[in-house]
Amino acid sequence: MSSIGIYGSHGRMGMAIQDILASEGVRYAGGADATDDPAPVAHAATVLVDFSSAGALEAHLVAARTAGTPIVIGTTGLTAQHHAAIDQAARDIAVLQTGNTSLGVVLLARLVREAAARLGPDWDIEILEAHHRHKLDAPSGTALMLGEAAAAGREVPLAEVRVSDRAGLSGARAEGTIGFASIRGGSIVGDHHVVFAGTGERIELNHLAQDRAIFARGAVKAALWLAKQPAGRYTMDAVLGL
Ligand SMILES: NC(=O)C1=CN([C@@H]2O[C@H](COP(=O)(O)OP(=O)(O)OC[C@H]3O[C@@H](n4cnc5c(N)ncnc54)[C@H](OP(=O)(O)O)[C@@H]3O)[C@@H](O)[C@H]2O)C=CC1
Numbered sequence: 001m002s003s004i005g006i007y008g009s010h011g012r013m014g015m016a017i018q019d020i021l022a023s024e025g026v027r028y029a030g031g032a033d034a035t036d037d038p039a040p041v042a043h044a045a046t047v048l049v050d051f052s053s054a055g056a057l058e059a060h061l062v063a064a065r066t067a068g069t070p071i072v073i074g075t076t077g078l079t080a081q082h083h084a085a086i087d088q089a090a091r092d093i094a095v096l097q098t099g100n101t102s103l104g105v106v107l108l109a110r111l112v113r114e115a116a117a118r119l120g121p122d123w124d125i126e127i128l129e130a131h132h133r134h135k136l137d138a139p140s141g142t143a144l145m146l147g148e149a150a151a152a153g154r155e156v157p158l159a160e161v162r163v164s165d166r167a168g169l170s171g172a173r174a175e176g177t178i179g180f181a182s183i184r185g186g187s188i189v190g191d192h193h194v195v196f197a198g199t200g201e202r203i204e205l206n207h208l209a210q211d212r213a214i215f216a217r218g219a220v221k222a223a224l225w226l227a228k229q230p231a232g233r234y235t236m237d238a239v240l241g242l
Pocket residue numbers: 007008009010011012013014032033034035050051052053054055056073074075076077098099100101102141215
């Protein structure tokens with residue numbers, strides 16, 4: 001039977017995951033937080049989930065790799081250096097990284113990719129996200145994931161078309177760009193709106209998270225699935241069979 005260890009166990013997501021483990025009868029192998037050594041839980045667990053801090057990710061990957069324990073990474077705010085470290089670790093252990101573990105968002109990304117592929121570059125794509133006042137990173141990991149999906153639909157690298165810093169006299173919108181906007185406030189769990197703005201008409205594809213349990217349930221499902229996979233880098237699409 002798999003047991004799950006949590007990096008970020010005392011946080012909002014860590015607590016939500018422990019609730020799901022208890023309700024689904026999955027064994028909890030323990031957790032580690034900011035001042036803890038990440039190694040013991042990596043050895044104790046059959047699979048790890050990381051919902052902590054981007055600054056801790058590399059140490060968590062080292063601990064997981066040393067113990068030979070698969071790891072689901074839900075932490076956001078990742079840089080190119082973090083992604084390179086994930087690729088390295090995935091040579092030896094199974095690693096699943098995603099900006100969002102909910103079924104709804106994974107399906108939304110599929111729909112966004114499809115819409116972007118079918119609508120021409122004269123349909124402007126804008127991604128709006130709203131989160132609680134405590135969130136540290138922007139745009140959210142989910143917004144970037146949706147941006148990647150839209151860029152993939154248009155067969156362009158997101159880095160070449162991404163615009164996330166409009167302010168002041170920023171000029172007219174360049175065709176083919178993908179814009180990002182963020183708001184932060186109160187206890188908003190996580191809203192994402194993908195707008196395809198054409199001339200005289202508009203399509204909007206939205207996901208509104210109402211409870212962190214959706215992320216926690218998806219993270220546990222992903223962890224139980226990942227525990228059985230060989231070394232490699234995986235996404236939620238594979239877990240959900242999409
Ligand atoms: N992929 C997804 O579906 C989702 C991803 N997230 C992401 O998960 C992350 C955590 O979110 P949330 O739970 O709301 O955040 P919280 O701030 O509530 O919790 C963060 C947790 O991480 C711990 N932590 C901080 N630094 C370290 C460190 N160096 N080593 C180990 N643990 C550390 C904190 O420990 P301490 O209390 O000791 O400081 C705390 O327990 C964020 O990046 C967020 O964007 C969130 C929801 C869904």
